[in-house]
Amino acid sequence: MTRHGIPGLILAAAATAALTAPLTGCSDDTTPSGAASKAASAASAAGDALSSATADAGDALASATAEAGERFDEFKNGVNAKGDVRTGDVGTDSDGRSTTEVTVTNSGSSSRSYAVQVDFRDPSGNLLDTVVVTVDGVAAGATKDATARSNRTLSGDVTAEVSRAVRK
Structure with missing residues (x-):
């Protein structure tokens, strides 16, 4: 059974936003249209959320690893x-x-x-x-x-x- 979870959904949202931004066009010389600007903002927010989720998972793993080391300290000379x-x-x-x-x-x-x-x-x-x-x-x-x-x-x-x- 494969579950993608929140990081997978965030990555999918970022990819969708990035792929649809060029299709929305621009309003004039260098100013993106409202839709393109919103898509770029959504992609940026999705990237920020993915970074945060990854950091949280890393913190949890570091904590679990430290706790495992402490538990093994109880078995000195094992x-x-x-x-x-x-x-x-x-x-x-x-x-x-x-x-x-x-x-x-x-x-x-x-x-x-x-x-x-x-x-x-x-x-x-x-x-x-x-x-x-x-x-x-x-x-x-x-x-x-x-x-x-x-x-x-x-x-x-x-x-x-x-x-x-x-x-x-």
Whole structure:
């Protein structure tokens, strides 16, 4: 399922305005007609809105990445356990956020807790969001599931991958 969202609509509006402006003509030597002027203003406003939406998404991703780093700080001296973790298919919950099941299999000889960073990506591999899931008390040789949920609504086709995992 592909959803274009607000940035796609803004870009479409800007393109439409830019393409229709030359068709409206000019009123005299160098003064654009009212319709052309309005189209140029609309294209400029659409560009400003797209820049703002892009900046907001970048801020949200930076915040999520910083929070993920802080959560991993709680697992100082943890052992790399990326091979013990896998994600399932990405779905959407009732709030419109992307979710995936995280399955941890404890390959150790005693009960362990895990911190798992899940990255949500678009089809081009661009990072859309990142979250950290803590899975406590996984018995030796046992498997335990948790759910990773994006921090915000993500649009388009979204995949999930384990970017890092540690156990302590």
